[in-house]
Amino acid sequence: KPHQFWETQPMPNINELESLKPGPIQEGILADVRKDPYNLISKFEWCNVDLRNDEQAQQVYTLLKENYVEDDDNMFRFDYSIEFLRWALLPPGQHPDWIVGVKVNQKLVGFITGIPVTLHIENQQTKVKMTEINFLCVHKKIRANRLAPVLIKEITRRVHIKNMWQAVYTAGIVVPTPISQTRYYHRSLNAKKLIEVGFSSLSARQTIARQQKLYKLPEEPKTQGLRPMKKKDVAQVTKLLNEYLKQFKLYFKYTEDEVKHWFLPRKDVISTYVVEKEQGVVTDFLSFYNLPSQVIKNPKHTHLRAAYSYYNVATQTPIVQLMYDALILAKNEGYDVFNALDIMENEKFLKELMFCPGDGQLNYYLYNWKLESNMLKPEEIGIVLV
Numbered sequence: 001k002p003h004q005f006w007e008t009q010p011m012p013n014i015n016e017l018e019s020l021k022p023g024p025i026q027e028g029i030l031a032d033v034r035k036d037p038y039n040l041i042s043k044f045e046w047c048n049v050d051l052r053n054d055e056q057a058q059q060v061y062t063l064l065k066e067n068y069v070e071d072d073d074n075m076f077r078f079d080y081s082i083e084f085l086r087w088a089l090l091p092p093g094q095h096p097d098w099i100v101g102v103k104v105n106q107k108l109v110g111f112i113t114g115i116p117v118t119l120h121i122e123n124q125q126t127k128v129k130m131t132e133i134n135f136l137c138v139h140k141k142i143r144a145n146r147l148a149p150v151l152i153k154e155i156t157r158r159v160h161i162k163n164m165w166q167a168v169y170t171a172g173i174v175v176p177t178p179i180s181q182t183r184y185y186h187r188s189l190n191a192k193k194l195i196e197v198g199f200s201s202l203s204a205r206q207t208i209a210r211q212q213k214l215y216k217l218p219e220e221p222k223t224q225g226l227r228p229m230k231k232k233d234v235a236q237v238t239k240l241l242n243e244y245l246k247q248f249k250l251y252f253k254y255t256e257d258e259v260k261h262w263f264l265p266r267k268d269v270i271s272t273y274v275v276e277k278e279q280g281v282v283t284d285f286l287s288f289y290n291l292p293s294q295v296i297k298n299p300k301h302t303h304l305r306a307a308y309s310y311y312n313v314a315t316q317t318p319i320v321q322l323m324y325d326a327l328i329l330a331k332n333e334g335y336d337v338f339n340a341l342d343i344m345e346n347e348k349f350l351k352e353l354m355f356c357p358g359d360g361q362l363n364y365y366l367y368n369w370k371l372e373s374n375m376l377k378p379e380e381i382g383i384v385l386v
């Protein structure tokens with residue numbers, strides 16, 4: 001029976017979509033929260049992973065590299081780097097007991113994480129303090145032990161115990177009940193490599209040279225005043241971002257500390273460029289993160305270098321021009337492909353900049369919250385989960 005576990009969770013099911021009123025589905029009662037961790041089958045143990053510790057970070061890296069998400073054709077598997085995981089999982093206000101591992105004989109075989117976020121939902125006046133759940137992973141060799149539901153229940157318990165009752169997460173699969181179904185788009189930067197790894201294919205009339213010409217980009221960005229973001233830009237970027245995000249139905253509210261963490265450039269992790277035309281005035285910014293993938297069983301390539309569109313705020317520069325510059329910058333940083341979802345204003349540049357729709361979809365979920373509108377359109381989503 002499908003969704004055995006999800007039927008037991010506070011998620012609206014199909015026939016409740018009409019009856020439930022907007023807001024929390026279940027009232028959270030702190031006194032009812034289990035004080036001790038869920039039971040694990042013998043030899044399995046809970047652990048809090050300290051990602052600042054090189055050995056423990058290496059164990060997480062290897063577990064994900066070998067067992068985390070693959071595309072439907074098993075052509076790629078995400079290869080999150082240790083520095084990326086430290087960026088993604090050690091933001092301001094992080095809770096050490098929200099980086100949850102399961103070990104067997106000191107070997108990491110299961111993983112799930114949460115980070116604290118403040119989410120603004122639809123027209124609700126209040127912003128909801130909640131957790132963003134990510135990196136649910138069970139080693140391939142011990143699947144079908146029903147370990148994933150226990151990992152989800154345990155991190156839910158660790159969130160409840162802090163008096164938080166909602167969560168936000170994404171998944172490529174459909175379980176009860178998505179709040180939005182978005183699509184990945186891909187813009188080729190290295191046509192030859194995408195053909196060699198088998199992602200792109202040539203029709204009879206096409207040649208590799210023709211494809212390379214089609215996707216060729218200028219050497220340098222067009223926008224005057226475009227430069228890497230620096231610490232001195234944090235205040236202006238925070239204001240621009242928080243103002244920009246208000247147009248969406250779902251968005252995070254950022255403190256300056258959070259903007260420092262999420263946007264200051266980190267080599268091979270996050271690239272952020274600001275537009276400063278007039279002395280000291282930042283009018284726009286673009287950002288993309290580095291998430292390579294292992295190419296599974298390919299004679300010629302072991303990895304794909306993929307840049308993922310993060311947050312882009314265009315107030316003076318046309319969004320198409322800003323994103324064209326993002327492609328040029330990503331190409332110059334050595335990426336093979338530039339990926340983006342059809343969320344926020346992305347539809348405005350995807351076609352014009354020659355992005356192609358992928359066959360993978362990304363579903364957004366809210367745990368224990370009924371929306372006013374059952375589903376949100378992709379362009380109403382203002383959050384990117386890495």
Ligand SMILES: CCOC(=O)c1cnc2ccc(OC)cc2c1SCCC#N
Pocket residue numbers: 069070071072076077078172184185186199293304306337339340358360
């Ligand atoms: C060339 C276009 O495809 C990808 O970039 C890519 C790379 N690695 C993956 C690993 C797991 C995976 O599992 C869904 C998908 C990919 C994808 S397509 C969806 C991500 C985007 N954009």
